[in-house]
Amino acid sequence: MIEANAPVTMSDVARIAGVSTATVSRVVNGHYGVSARTIAQVRTAIEQLGYESSLVASSLRRSRTNVLGLVAHSFQSYTAEVLKGVMKALSRSGFDLIIYANSDLYGSYSEGWEQRHLTRLSGTLTDGCIVVTPWGEMRSRTPIVAIDPVRGSTGPSVMADNLAGATTAVAHLLDLGHRRVGFIAGRDSLASAWSREEGYRAALAAAGVAVDPTLIGRGDFNPESAVPLARALLQRADRPSAIFAASDGMALKVLEVARELGLSVPRDLSVVGFDNIPESASTDPGLTTVDQSMYQLGYEAARMLKSLVTGEWDEPHQIVLPTNLVVRGSTAAPARD
Amino acid sequence: MIEANAPVTMSDVARIAGVSTATVSRVVNGHYGVSARTIAQVRTAIEQLGYESSLVASSLRRSRTNVLGLVAHSFQSYTAEVLKGVMKALSRSGFDLIIYANSDLYGSYSEGWEQRHLTRLSGTLTDGCIVVTPWGEMRSRTPIVAIDPVRGSTGPSVMADNLAGATTAVAHLLDLGHRRVGFIAGRDSLASAWSREEGYRAALAAAGVAVDPTLIGRGDFNPESAVPLARALLQRADRPSAIFAASDGMALKVLEVARELGLSVPRDLSVVGFDNIPESASTDPGLTTVDQSMYQLGYEAARMLKSLVTGEWDEPHQIVLPTNLVVRGSTAAPARD
DNA sequence: CCTGGAAACGTAACCGATAACGATTGCAGT
């Protein structure tokens, strides 16, 4: 029996099996050039010692590690859904996944975090990385796929059809009869925030409704950022009859603020979000929102990264996935004055 | 400007700064024995090159890495909630987190996965690990905290008060008037599965209802495992009027099977789950379940692991957290025959 | 002027594994 604290290394195996570490390495990696008898000896020694190769040591020397990385600045429901999709795409692919999260960044937003995480991982540990909602351009020795990339980014990315989704969402409100529709924008540097605002403007334009700049609040996708903005919009004498928020997280905060101000949803106010996070279904009333299947985003991102790493990707580097409107209880025709 | 594919290493910094790598290392790690002038030079070179130390290389030599690991066999909503709690506990603690997920195991259950992951990480990369719902005993050079440990395990662990939770859940059904209550058990090797079954028996005993062994189905916490069991229970002539499933995932499958068989919940069948995963709130009807705050489990596990690593833990190594019953629409008094 | 000791810094071993290379062996063909 081996004592609990013995880290079994390759040289231990080599000693027991009576061969060199090189031979052990060949057996472990299934390389050519080892006799059947030696393989058996080494296997026995490995079994006996309970040896497992060290990810760290091998990744230092190897070029390929068969491990993909994922970095995200925090773990919201959003991220969890993405993760499920990623895992599904990686299932039985031979690639493992490492998720790196820096505790110091939790909840706060400091620029450049993704670059720091990236260089720490992609030095040797991972063959490529998925970055969820980055803050800026990144560079790395290995391929990067961005989920919800920054505006103007040219690298590989996966995102929802934010323009169409937002247009549909606002058109839904206009169809119900709303004419004063407020908007709470997302973080400006992200392409998604930009497109969602474009969709808002496009839908209004199509309906012949002029954009009132004072009805637009500048949020940053962080749910908390929506609170003062919603409060400002809803305390106006000429408050909007509907609010479209660029993310569900922010939309849920709008619901909270409305309740706090004694407004009933959807009688006094209609609210639409974007994302369709799980929580949106379980509020009362349910949140009408634009579904962008974060599961699918994760799935596609992982599929792309996998192929980029193996060098067999021949589809476009920018994937755009369809969205669809999910109508729940938070929207209705405006009450007549 | 550095070209995109240049991995900046410590020796690059050393060359630019005109010192040895040893000195660079001392500066990076804030060690004693470097003159102020040299520190400035090195700092400048680091800045200029955009150097970031490699997690892999340093962890190979170092004993402490300030990185904690988490291994889980799959990513369910369960795991995502745990993660949020873990991240919260680690926030600004100086510890980063690495989550390792093996794609080959996704969805399938192969024994010993946690040991494999553990040795790959804890060799050098992490200072300690959290293991979610393990399959067996584990050993490691570094501390391990199990969330929902195996039965009879003596190592550090965090779990819900499964016995009390299950007892309350079944008592709730009995209070409503149910007398034939089916049970779908979880994976037998886990302490939680065992305690939940004990709670089921205890509640029946307290109400003076004899246990009918044929009403107990042997699941394994995997939602799919509940399907044939639920089908068998509900197709009997003397089918139970209520079913208590040892996890929400399985309980949701029971709801599906009931619908498939044309049974109306809660009129024809009451269902209770355990866990309170987000999905339970958004089904129709909502699932009555036992909340065990997986967020809290994650939080406590991370808090414990952190202290175990730094050697300052003085509380008991086994933490048990309270549960509480969440009554939703899936339970009601049985219809009178 | 010499010595002692601390501060500052470089050298080289080392962590665990991989891979290029060289050395040895086995065996078939002549």
Place this chain on the structure above:
DNA sequence: ACTGCAATCGTTATCGGTTACGTTTCCAGG
């Protein structure tokens, strides 16, 4: 028996960083 080639396996450099140890520098004190 000898050559040639392939199969087999050990040696060693290497990955990037850390650290034990040795060396040099510098200054204070005798």
